[in-house]
Each structure stands twice: as structure tokens, then as C-alpha cells.
Amino acid sequence: MNAENSDLRGKTEVRSEEGAPLTALRAGDPAAFERLVREHAPRMLAVARRYLRREDDAEVAVQDAFVSAHRALPGFQGEAGLGTWLHRITVNAALGLLRRKRRLERETSLEDLLPRFRSDGHREAPGLPWVESRESRLEQEEARRKVREALDQLPEIHRTVLMLRDIDGFDTGETATLLGINDNAVKARLHRARLALRTLLEPHFGGGSDA
Secondary structure (H helix, E strand, O other): OHHHHHHHHHHHHHHHHHHHHHHHHHOOOHHHHHHHHHHHHHHHHHHHHHHOOOHHHHHHHHHHHHHHHHHHHHHOOOOOOHHHHHHHHHHHHHHHHHHHOOOOOOOOOHHHOOOOEOOOOOEOOOOOOEOOOOOOHHHHHHHHHHHHHHHHHOOHHHHHHHHHHHHOOOOHHHHHHHHOOOHHHHHHHHHHHHHHHHHHHHHHHEOOOOO
16 A cells, blocks of 8 residues: 555656646746757757758757747647657748748759659669668668758658658648648658659669679
């Protein structure tokens, strides 16, 4: 019985420790918000970098996200974790910055990246099978760099859908809401983005058999 009471008391203490900073944040405590910034800024910056090519743009998005979070904190009920909530706000801030900064330079046309098919339905140039190998840490880092470079070559509207769905894990409905489009448009853009990304990565990850 004593052990059971001790266990209940421990759980109560955990809830109290988690609730105290949230209460302070809702109350507008500057020290609590400063701690929030210190703890979450690095992760939020990493999220913003995935959507924005320029470091200064990513930093602006994070600043915008913290401003939005500060305004919204009094109404934050904690249904989702604080980190999850901030993640979504950061994605919204990055997307908002993208909308404000429509790039003027010509982007690669997605049509140039999609596989071409013959009248019989077969690909004109069948892709090579991707080879999986036991990569060293340096090789893995190089692979990630190539993927990032390939993502950067996709047109913005397709890259953003792919990032939201395949990297940040938003479902189709959530992605549609974030982008202000319907579910079918999300599915179509995602399909085409995946095809284009594979085309860009095939020279690096495709393997062939020796003749």
C-alpha cells in the first residue's frame, strides 16, 4: 500500500514538474520563454532549413515561429507535446516565408525530371535498380547531401509536398490544409515529386550489372 501511494505521489510530481513551466509560459514569464527558446531553437532551425534554402531565411522563419508561439501560448492546452506544437508552427512559418518570397529565378521544370514512357507503356530508359550497401558514416553523410541537393532541384510546390508528407510525416489532409489545396492535388504532386526525385538520384544510387 505504501509503495502504491509512493508511486501515485511520484506520478503527481511528474505532472507538476511538466505543468509548472507551461503555466509560466501561459502567464508570459520572460524567463520561461527564454528557456523555451534555448531548448527548442536548434530543432526548429533544423526543420526550417529543410524548407528554405538560405540560412538567413531559415533563421527568419524560426523567429516568426517564436513570435507566433508567444502569441498563441495563452491558448495552448497541451493536447499535443510542446515540441510537436512548435514543430507545426515552424513548418507554417517556413511555408509562409516561401509564399512571401516566390523565387524569381527559373526553376527546373518537373517535366524534365519525370520518366518518359513509350506508347506500349514501358519506360524509354528503364531506371537502374538501387543498390543497398553497408555504408560507412562518411558515405551515409554523402548520401544525405546528394538527397538534399536533389530535393533542392525540385520545383517549390512539389518539393514542399514531398517534405511535408515523406519527411515531416503530415498526412494527406494535414498537408492539404497547410498548403491550402485539396487532397487530390496533394496526392498528384507527391506522386510526381517522388518520380522526379528518383530520376535525380538514379545516377548516384542506381546500380547495374557488368556486361
